[in-house]
Amino acid sequence: MIQINNLQKKFGEKIAVNIESYTIPQGDMLGLVGNNGAGKTTLFRLILDLLKADGGNVTINGIEVSKSEEWKNTTGAFIDDGFLIDYLTPEEYFYFIGKMYGLKKEEVDERLAPFERFMNGEVMGQKKFIRNFSMGNKQKIGIISAMLHHPQLLILDEPFNFLDPSSQSIIKHLLKKYNEEHGATVIISSHNLNHTVDVCPRIALLEYGAIIRDIKNENNSAEKELEAYFNIGVEEEI
Numbered sequence: 001m002i003q004i005n006n007l008q009k010k011f012g013e014k015i016a017v018n019i020e021s022y023t024i025p026q027g028d029m030l031g032l033v034g035n036n037g038a039g040k041t042t043l044f045r046l047i048l049d050l051l052k053a054d055g056g057n058v059t060i061n062g063i064e065v066s067k068s069e070e071w072k073n074t075t076g077a078f079i080d081d082g083f084l085i086d087y088l089t090p091e092e093y094f095y096f097i098g099k100m101y102g103l104k105k106e107e108v109d110e111r112l113a114p115f116e117r118f119m120n121g122e123v124m125g126q127k128k129f130i131r132n133f134s135m136g137n138k139q140k141i142g143i144i145s146a147m148l149h150h151p152q153l154l155i156l157d158e159p160f161n162f163l164d165p166s167s168q169s170i171i172k173h174l175l176k177k178y179n180e181e182h183g184a185t186v187i188i189s190s191h192n193l194n195h196t197v198d199v200c201p202r203i204a205l206l207e208y209g210a211i212i213r214d215i216k217n218e219n220n221s222a223e224k225e226l227e228a229y230f231n232i233g234v235e236e237e238i
């Protein structure tokens with residue numbers, strides 16, 4: 001379970017995150033949506049202790065993320081390609097990540113198998129360093145490496161970015177399956193409302209750093225509410 005308490009982060013005078021209280025129970029699949037600059041990435045960085053909060057805290061299973069390393073073994077994340085190691089090939093990178101979590105080469109291979117269609121023959125065996133891959137393929141490498149150790153908490157910032165339509169569809173399916181089969185908490189952010197309502201039974205809408213709506217989404221029921229929110233003012237201004 002993730003608990004957010006009075007979490008605040010400012011950049012100068014700009015409030016990036018300001019969340020009084022928010023709970024994400026284990027096993028939830030949560031979509032974070034919000035306009036550019038709403039605070040999605042900053043919130044992820046605070047959850048992952050990549051940024052120091054100005055106030056408040058985040059706990060994962062009761063552990064305050066900034067005060068312990070324990071949650072790291074059971075958390076996987078891909079925020080941007082800064083997470084990757086550019087001078088390795090994807091294979092070298094996957095085995096390196098596997099080693100970190102005590103996985104043998106064969107175990108890594110086994111865990112890569114379900115991603116075969118997602119990789120579409122363009123990731124493995126290319127004899128190419130990660131730095132020379134396209135943005136879409138880097139995105140794939142990052143998502144897969146975040147999932148390799150079967151984390152109980154998976155955080156992906158804009159996982160559909162740079163992916164072609166069929167890869168978007170495959171990763172939607174894989175994430176849903178992962179959440180269901182592993183009982184893992186999965187949190188994604190996205191500007192793609194269709195994908196978000198397709199895969200996330202719960203959706204948090206961020207505005208100026210605050211969660212202004214916590215939407216239950218059953219059979220795409222959140223679609224209309226989200227479309228109404230994101231269309232506000234558009235007709236008047238055009």
Ligand SMILES: Nc1ncnc2c1ncn2[C@@H]1O[C@H](COP(=O)(O)OP(=O)(O)OP(=O)(O)O)[C@@H](O)[C@H]1O
Nearest residue numbers: 011014015016034035036037038039040041042043
């Ligand atoms: N390192 C930083 N220095 C200064 N301001 C920052 C920094 N990181 C984020 N911000 C500001 O904090 C606010 C929230 O940014 P954030 O990147 O979290 O939003 P986002 O919802 O992820 O946006 P997008 O959808 O455009 O990716 C924005 O106003 C942004 O300009």
